[in-house]
Amino acid sequence: MSAAPIPDLRDVDLGSLDFWGRPAEERDEYFAELRRHAPISRHRPPEDLLGLPDQERMNYWAIVRYEDVRNISRDPKTFCSAQGTQFADAPPEFLEASLSFLAMDAPRHTKLRGLVSSAFTPRQVARIEEGIRVNARRIVAEAAPTGGGDFVELIAKRLPLVTISDMIGVPESDRERVVAAADLLVTTSDPEVFGERPPIEVVGEALWTLSSFATELAAHRERNPGDDLMTALVQAEIDGERLTHAEIAAFFVLLSVAGNDTTRHTTSHAMRALTVNPAQRRLLMDDGEERLPTAVEEFVRWASPVLTFRRTTTRELELHGERLAPGEKVVLFYHSANRDESAFEDPWRFDLSRDPNRHLGFGGGGPHYCLGASLARTQLRSIFGELLRVMPDIEADEPELLRSAFIHGVKRMSCTFTARA
Ligand code: HEM
Numbered sequence: 001m002s003a004a005p006i007p008d009l010r011d012v013d014l015g016s017l018d019f020w021g022r023p024a025e026e027r028d029e030y031f032a033e034l035r036r037h038a039p040i041s042r043h044r045p046p047e048d049l050l051g052l053p054d055q056e057r058m059n060y061w062a063i064v065r066y067e068d069v070r071n072i073s074r075d076p077k078t079f080c081s082a083q084g085t086q087f088a089d090a091p092p093e094f095l096e097a098s099l100s101f102l103a104m105d106a107p108r109h110t111k112l113r114g115l116v117s118s119a120f121t122p123r124q125v126a127r128i129e130e131g132i133r134v135n136a137r138r139i140v141a142e143a144a145p146t147g148g149g150d151f152v153e154l155i156a157k158r159l160p161l162v163t164i165s166d167m168i169g170v171p172e173s174d175r176e177r178v179v180a181a182a183d184l185l186v187t188t189s190d191p192e193v194f195g196e197r198p199p200i201e202v203v204g205e206a207l208w209t210l211s212s213f214a215t216e217l218a219a220h221r222e223r224n225p226g227d228d229l230m231t232a233l234v235q236a237e238i239d240g241e242r243l244t245h246a247e248i249a250a251f252f253v254l255l256s257v258a259g260n261d262t263t264r265h266t267t268s269h270a271m272r273a274l275t276v277n278p279a280q281r282r283l284l285m286d287d288g289e290e291r292l293p294t295a296v297e298e299f300v301r302w303a304s305p306v307l308t309f310r311r312t313t314t315r316e317l318e319l320h321g322e323r324l325a326p327g328e329k330v331v332l333f334y335h336s337a338n339r340d341e342s343a344f345e346d347p348w349r350f351d352l353s354r355d356p357n358r359h360l361g362f363g364g365g366g367p368h369y370c371l372g373a374s375l376a377r378t379q380l381r382s383i384f385g386e387l388l389r390v391m392p393d394i395e396a397d398e399p400e401l402l403r404s405a406f407i408h409g410v411k412r413m414s415c416t417f418t419a420r421a
Pocket of ligand 1: 102113262360361364365367369371372375376
């Protein structure tokens with residue numbers, strides 16, 4: 001038998017959207033080569049859809065190994081976030097209006113994150129867990145009579161939408177509109193999404209929709225305080241000063257985007273993985289509630305819905321024999337880290353017994369580690385607990401993937417199951 005051909009690294013352009021249009025398994029052939037032979041490699045700037053001037057776009061270093069992604073995430077003094085966190089460049093005013101504390105460093109990051117972090121602690125999430133379960137039960141019960149359809153619309157999208165909207169205090173009537181705009185912010189690299197229009201126009205419009213909605217909601221909560229995150233934000237003070245409406249709007253955009261897409265896409269990828277791995281699914285059905293927490297970690301590792309985040313070096317340093325100057329861009333490839341053979345045995349095996357499972361799906365640790373990790377885990381346990389109880393024979397087809405270097409997204413995925421009243 002001849003050995004599998006080794007992909008030629010010179011053929012790879014990690015910044016091209018065509019590359020990100022390929023299935024994850026195919027992409028990982030290249031990442032596996034990089035992990036083995038070039039743990040840090042320099043690349044030209046990613047494909048630009050927003051029409052930025054060339055001088056604003058820099059080459060970057062690709063970080064593909066588990067250990068490196070982890071270490072860099074935990075060293076914010078050397079690898080900072082305040083000079084941008086997105087793989088693809090965007091105009092500064094867009095970043096300012098959408099990233100909030102994700103693209104800040106201490107001390108501002110610590111203070112802003114601190115304003116909402118108490119709502120996301122495991123203890124606080126445990127308090128709202130019953131509400132999340134009730135919502136999961138309702139979503140699955142509403143889908144049950146249909147016998148199938150698009151899994152994303154029917155199931156995957158719905159629990160994150162209700163959960164984060166409830167927490168922020170978004171009224172029912174505005175939820176779909178808010179989520180549609182939040183989606184656009186992370187999907188404009190896909191031609192299906194921007195269609196005939198320039199991507200920059202689509203992004204600008206979505207940002208405007210979200211920011212003006214957040215400003216109206218903030219003004220409403222100033223007059224009519226409630227028991228939600230928006231009220232907490234309008235009442236909060238940092239160093240004796242209230243947040244401006246622009247700061248609140250950016251906060252809102254960050255939570256809307258981070259709280260929706262990631263959990264949704266994890267749900268879809270996990271459903272497909274359970275379909276093509278019937279033995280694993282049986283394991284989950286047999287052990288039910290007991291296995292769910294371990295299974296959920298594998299769902300997140302498997303899906304790795306966030307593909308990349310970027311940091312900027314603050315000083316000169318050496319990594320795997322390469323010299324990096326201050327101000328260089330460093331991109332963390334989470335999916336690659338989660339398939340690193342030195343960190344996971346047989347990383348392409350979907351294994352619901354994997355334990356320990358120290359995946360980097362929620363980030364590598366450090367100050368920006370996913371604020372919503374407990375919330376996401378709770379939602380994934382609730383939705384899969386319900387799904388497998390009410391629709392034990394549910395099966396999902398091959399997903400239609402989003403073309404994006406940021407979000408490992410599923411646009412659509414048909415599913416079928418025995419309909420129930
Ligand atoms: C499976 C679901 C999720 C995944 C895989 C995920 C992944 C991530 C990753 C990779 C980061 C960056 C970590 C770093 O830079 O070190 C992050 C940050 C963040 N996530 Fe999540 N996330 C998920 C769900 C959520 C949910 C439900 C929320 C709720 C609002 C949320 C809110 C945030 C926020 C606010 C940040 C920025 C934290 C900071 O900069 O301090 N995420 N997430």
